[in-house]
Amino acid sequence: MLNDRSSTLDLLRTRRSGRPRDMAEPGPDSAQLRDILAVAARTPDHGKLAPWRFIHVGRDARPAFRDLAERAYRAGHAETPNRLELEAVDRFALQAPELVVILSSPVEGTKIPLWEQELSCGAACMNLLLAAHAHGFTGGWITGWAAYSPLLLEGLGGRPHERIAGFIFLGTPAQPLEERVRPAPDHVVTEWDGN
Numbered sequence: 001m002l003n004d005r006s007s008t009l010d011l012l013r014t015r016r017s018g019r020p021r022d023m024a025e026p027g028p029d030s031a032q033l034r035d036i037l038a039v040a041a042r043t044p045d046h047g048k049l050a051p052w053r054f055i056h057v058g059r060d061a062r063p064a065f066r067d068l069a070e071r072a073y074r075a076g077h078a079e080t081p082n083r084l085e086l087e088a089v090d091r092f093a094l095q096a097p098e099l100v101v102i103l104s105s106p107v108e109g110t111k112i113p114l115w116e117q118e119l120s121c122g123a124a125c126m127n128l129l130l131a132a133h134a135h136g137f138t139g140g141w142i143t144g145w146a147a148y149s150p151l152l153l154e155g156l157g158g159r160p161h162e163r164i165a166g167f168i169f170l171g172t173p174a175q176p177l178e179e180r181v182r183p184a185p186d187h188v189v190t191e192w193d194g195n
Contacts, residue, residue, distance in 0.1 A: 011133065015130060016179065017141065017177075018139065018169075018177055021096075023138060023140070023173060024174040025172065027171045027172070028097075028135060028170055032135050032137075033056065033098060033170075035131065035135070036132050037131075039128070039131035040054065040124050040128035043120055043126075044120060044123055046117075047110055049106075049107040051104065051112075051117035053102070053103040053162070054101070054102055054103075054124075054128075055103065056099070057101060059098075066093035069092060069093040069152060071155075072151040073145070073146075075149075076145065096170060099169055101156055101168075102125050102165040102167075104164075122165065125165055125168065129141060137170050138172070139168050139169065139170050141167075142168075143164075147164040147165070148164070149164075
């Protein structure tokens with residue numbers, strides 16, 4: 001059952017990623033989104049550095065985001081993109097009711113290693129997905145070419161030391177969410193016996 005809120009463990013067990021292209025209205029309203037982002041920020045963070053930033057690309061800004069994504073796609077491909085490629089960029093930029101871009105924003109000049117700061121950013125992304133799920137929505141964390149585009153990062157206001165950790169799309173599932181195969185604990189857990 002999706003979004004089983006009868007207990008915290010049931011909520012965690014029922015979280016599923018949704019395909020952004022299969023998300024429909026409603027998405028989170030402004031109060032829900034604010035709460036989702038506040039929960040996302042409650043993540044393990046060695047040194048209290050907040051080495052991440054959230055960029056909300058609101059509904060009114062999505063056409064401008066599409067234009068930015070198209071420019072970035074064209075700049076990153078030596079050949080002229082064909083119609084199907086550009087349509088895919090449009091779908092990417094305009095899909096799902098809400099979009100939050102998460103930037104890994106490590107704090108330089110601190111004793112906290114970069115790796116730990118990047119782990120904190122990943123944890124913030126996961127908290128965002130869980131908070132959206134708790135509010136009754138689904139989320140899809142996407143990377144792909146767009147996450148590695150310097151032009152897209154710059155266009156979103158990213159700084160030279162920052163990286164796009166992902167695009168998290170939020171909405172209501174328009175299709176049943178699929179359960180994917182998860183690793184059995186016996187395949188990913190070992191006991192260390194001290195020897």
